[in-house]
Amino acid sequence: MSVGQLAGGRVPRAARHAARRDVLFIAAAAVMAVVVLVSLIGPFLAPYDPNQLYVGPVSGRPSAAHLLGTDDLGRDILSRMLAGSPTSVFAPVVVVILATSLGSVVAVVSAWFGGWVDAVLTRIIEVIFAIPGLVLAVLAVSMFGKGVIAPVIALSIAYLPVVSRLVRIGARTELGKPYMAALRIQGVGSLAICFRHLVPALLPAILAQAAIGFGYAMLDLAAISFLGLGAQPPSSDWGVMISSGQPSLLAGAPEQSVFPSLMVVLTVLAVNILGARVTEWAEAADR
Amino acid sequence: MSALVLELDGVSIAAPGADEPLVRGVSLQVAAGEVLGLVGESGSGKTLSVRAVAGLLPAGFETEGVIRIDGEDIATLSAARLVDVRARRLGMVFQTPRAHLNPLRTIGDFMTEALVTVGGESRGAAEQRAMELLAEVGIGDPERRMRQRPGDLSGGLLQRVMIAATLAMDPPILLADEITTALDVTTQEEVMAVLADLRKSRNLAVLFITHDLALASAVCDRIAVMQDGRIVETLKAATMRADACDPYTQRLLSAVLPADLRTGEKGSDPVLVVEGLRKTFRVRAARGGRRESFVAVDDIGFSLSPGGSLGIVGESGSGKSTTARIICGLERPDAGSVSVKGEDWTLPARGTAGRRRRARIAQMVFQDPYLSLDRRQTVRQCLREAVGVHRRSDSLAELDARVDELLEAVRLDLALADRRPRSLSGGQRQRVAIARALAADPEILVLDEAVSALDVTTQVEILTLLDRIRRETGVALLMISHDIAAVRRLCDYVVVMQAGRAVEQGPIADVLDRPKAEYTRLLLDSIPHEGWVPQRRIPARTQSLPSVATSTTPVAVPPGRKR
Amino acid sequence: MSASTIRQLLGKLGALALTLFLSSVVIFSSILLTPGDPVAAIAGGRRPTPEMIEAIREAHHLDQPVWLQYLYWIGDVLRGDLGTSFLYKAPVVDLIAPRLGVTVLLVLYTIVLIVIFGIGSGILAARRGGAVDKTVLVATSVGVAMPTFVVAILLIWVFGRLLSWFPVYGAGEGLLDTLYHLTLPAISLAVLYIAYLSRITRSAIVAQQGAEHVDTAMVRGIPRGRIFRNHVFLNASPQILSISGATVAGLFAVSAIAEQAFGIGGIGSLLVEAAARKDLPVVQVLSLLLVALFVVLNAVIDVVVAVIDPDSAKSRRDA
Secondary structure, three states: OOHHHHHOOOHHHHHHHHHHHOHHHHHHHHHHHHHHHHHHHHHHHOOOOOOOOOOOOOOOOOOOOOOOOEOOOOOEHHHHHHHHHHHHHHHHHHHHHHHHHHHHHHHHHHHHHOHHHHHHHHHHHHHHHHOOHHHHHHHHHHHHOOOOHHHHHHHHHHHHHHHHHHHHHHHHHHHHOHHHHHHHHOOOOHHHHHHHHHHHHHHHHHHHHHHHHHHHHHHHHHHHHHOOOOOOOOOOOHHHHHHHOHHHHHOOOOHHHHHHHHHHHHHHHHHHHHHHHHHHHHHHHHO | OOOEEEEEEEEEEEOOOOOOOOEEEEEEEEEOOOEEEEEOOOOOOHHHHHHHHHOOOOOOOEEEEEEEEOOEEHHHOOHHHHHHHHHHHEEEEOOOOOOOOOOOOOHHHHHHHHHHHOOOOOHHHHHHHHHHHHHHOOOOOHHHHHHOOHHHOOHHHHHHHHHHHHHHHOOOEEEEEOOOOOOOHHHHHHHHHHHHHHHHHHOOEEEEEEOOHHHHHHHOOEEEEEEOOEEEEEEEHHHHHHHOOOHHHHHHHHHHOOOOOOOOOOOOOOOEEEEEEEEEEEEEOOOOOOEEEEEEEEEEEEEEOOOOEEEEEOOOOOOHHHHHHHHOOOOOOOEEEEEEOOEEOOOOOOHHHHHHHHHOOEEEEOOOOOOOOOOOOOHHHHHHHHHHOOOOOOOHHHHHHHHHHHHHHOOOOHHHHHOOHHHOOHHHHHHHHHHHHHOOOOOEEEEEOOOOOOOHHHHHHHHHHHHHHHHHHOOEEEEEEOOHHHHHHHOOEEEEEEOOEEEEEEEHHHHHHOOOOHHHHHHHHOOOOOOOOOOOOOHHHHHHOOOOOOOOOOOOOOOOOOO | OOHHHHHHHHHHHHHHHHHHHHHHHHHHOHHHHOOOOHHHHHHOOOOOOHHHHHHHHHHOOOOOOHHHHHHHHHHHHHOOOOOEEOOOOEEHHHHHHHHHHHHHHHHHHHHHHHHHHHHHHHHHHHHHOHHHHHHHHHHHHHHOOOOHHHHHHHHHHHHHHHOOOOOOOOOOOOHHHHHHHHHHHHHHHHHHHHHHHHHHHHHHHHHHHOOHHHHHHHHOOOOHHHHHHHHHHHHHHHHHHHHHHHHHHOHHHHHHHHHHHOOOOOHHHHHHHHHHOOOHHHHHHHHHHHHHHHHHHHHHHHHHHHHHOHHHHHHHHHO
């Protein structure tokens, strides 16, 4: 008998209970809710035309008229951030959806069939893993040109191995458990075993991975924009804003870079906290 | 009475934030050279008590009462002194030697570490001493063993290494926490023989924690019986049957008494015939990383009559579970045949329809009921699914009616139907697993170590239940077990397996009461019983063989794989 | 070294070669997958002159079957002939050679920071617990959300504008001056990885602290420091190593961001510039170089882990 068993027993209810008092979790969820909402309706909330030059002073400080100040071309920073939020938020969402769904399918197929199917898929995943995401994105940009599309596709592929390795190990563990053998002996159909038992068992881990993946995708896409290979000016993707504000930094006007940076960091922080909590609950439920 | 080397006086232990202590007012004394058994089922607090002595309670656990090690009250000692007292006066051996040895360091590192850091010996002297200690516990070729890592040694050998290491500081007392639970009976006997020798040669006192009353009564001087955190009574081992007055002790005692449940119903044509079964696995060799063949099942054949019960006994790695898995279509044999009611079942069924048809005839109950149930399903959902497979047109109400019948059949309270496995006890889980197996009214029930993971009193309940089900429904039982006593209770025919082969088979009374094979006799003799003197019977085996830990726990076969 | 270890290493080497081969095929095929004429793709999507077309056809063996084109290409690369950039009108090797040094230096500088502060803070958090653990937890939570370009922006603002302790542009001259110039870029690269590695280290150590064999050592009275070194950290190190290996190996690619932000002319900024101008021959060779570095570094880490824990290599292959 292990000591862990002594203390265990009623974890999930305790976890659910804890969630209600978990300030950090609530804060993170609130930040995410705001970010998602803004990315949906943000462009309509913008007080100014985001691309209109000289609606205010050049590199103006935050003021009542321009809450977050104005950039080096006199554009309203708040309006630009709001206008840029759909690309900045939904591009990583697309990456995560593509990478997670594709990666999970590959992993489940790999674990389910085993043998040469597993060997071939694992080898392919291994090769993709060897090409860092940024390199794949750069390669895609030099093939298809600058813009959001090429990096999104490249990152979706580049993130595949992380998801698929994790899910494959989870699926193999799950398939190795006696209850899977029991289901087969009972004559439960393969599809039912897969979708009623296997996939639900893997779902928490997949979701947690998706949350963390979203954070990485957001950082990587912003980085690609920052490098000038992603979304192009005058688009106000957050990465573009950060990069185009760099000269103003040295001139003593940090707002143009710092506010979008803050947004990126806050969003990623929030989604990481959510991901960590999902993982904790999944582990508690597993015990 | 000689000096007390360990004394617990009114010791209570509470988990952080818990209202009720887990251990309540435990008092016990161990005299020099004495073996005190501390017996109880899982959750009784015996492990916590001994961990309190060793200073291994998890953070936040609170202890009350007095613990004296070799006469010193540990509460009065400084932290540094306490570490030293424990290091020199206590030896502790655990249930799972493999987990309790650092897998990355050699046996030599392990053996010498305390001698050098606590005993202050030089490296060379420590190595010399370590080899003497290994020899003392009967480990051959200690020089070679010193260079190996735990992964290269079998569980029995590792347990001896653990014991040898605890002797480094010549402690007066050994804390032995379920030290043979994870071992086979023959290995258990060897470890116990080592302990008996040490007791004689070193006047070593032992606090022997176990759930196995039979083992305890065979090796201990006195036995303290623990239940729900309390010691219910302490008895002299020799006279405990007569002296026991607490009802719990009596229940434990009756649980180990053999009681004949069988009805020798000899029937018509066999429902299951197995012939010349053979299965080879490709396994990675323990050394060298090269793949090699491992014959798990070798020329096994038997038949099972309707309503009959057949037991397959053997130690871990004997191939008994693989045989069961082949019959249930979870593995493919390399040769031989399985036929059920005249139909060829040698190969796993193709497709869902085929599996469903076989599911109505043969079902299986697994060792670990927690792992064999989907933890996300409630009892009702699980049973509904099992019933629904065969009654695809039934309404939900009809399914539920059948579920209630099944719960009734396994004597499970209907109120538990909406619980998930985590909030059921081990025995309740296994009842659910049995109910699920009965969902299709099978004619054969394969029990793969179905009671081994349960507490003794629960084992008896489940065995009784299975026997009753057999009488009521006429299902034939195929019982796979390492536990000869359990097989004796339930089966009328037995196959004894060793290293994949059947060394002996026949009607249960013939085989177990008049064994012909050397190995059967060895198995029977190594079961602890009254007047048992554990012996090192097969020194040749443990010393000359490379003692490879070949795990034959079946590797997960991907379900969708068409081979 | 035992025969089995050597056999394992040979197996690893084979897998390594296969991965390198397959990824080189992927990189090579980027020309074929580029929409439009391969000649245009190689020329950078601009309208090439007839002489250029001829030169490109010649240099890339475009009249040959595709698999031969690949063999010519990879053969040239392996012999050190990295091809020609038709945009820079220069051999690729001449573009890379002068820029490699500063990138290598930057990455090494970053690795030093990551190892010292990442592993150090992880150990500190795991061993001290309590307030130290909490502080490190908060810091690393923020840290893993701090991408290189954000840290770079903040550093440029703080040091370039508010304080003037470190230069914020260029790579400097001579080793010491270069290191001085690379300090902020290295910090900007390191922050996220420090935070990440710190968390990995902490959780690996905490997991090992709870291992049952540590209980054994405690009962035996082994001194705490020794338990930590020989039973906790040693056992946690394979996990720390393999995860940090995979991350650190990616630094050569990520260094592009720091190079861009701080105006350093390394191979990262060359890669970005080439990609922006669609100079496929340069991008291909650099990608191949980065992938090779990544794969080889990971393989080296695997070997180190296998030496610490011979059994893990076996079981991992089974997993």
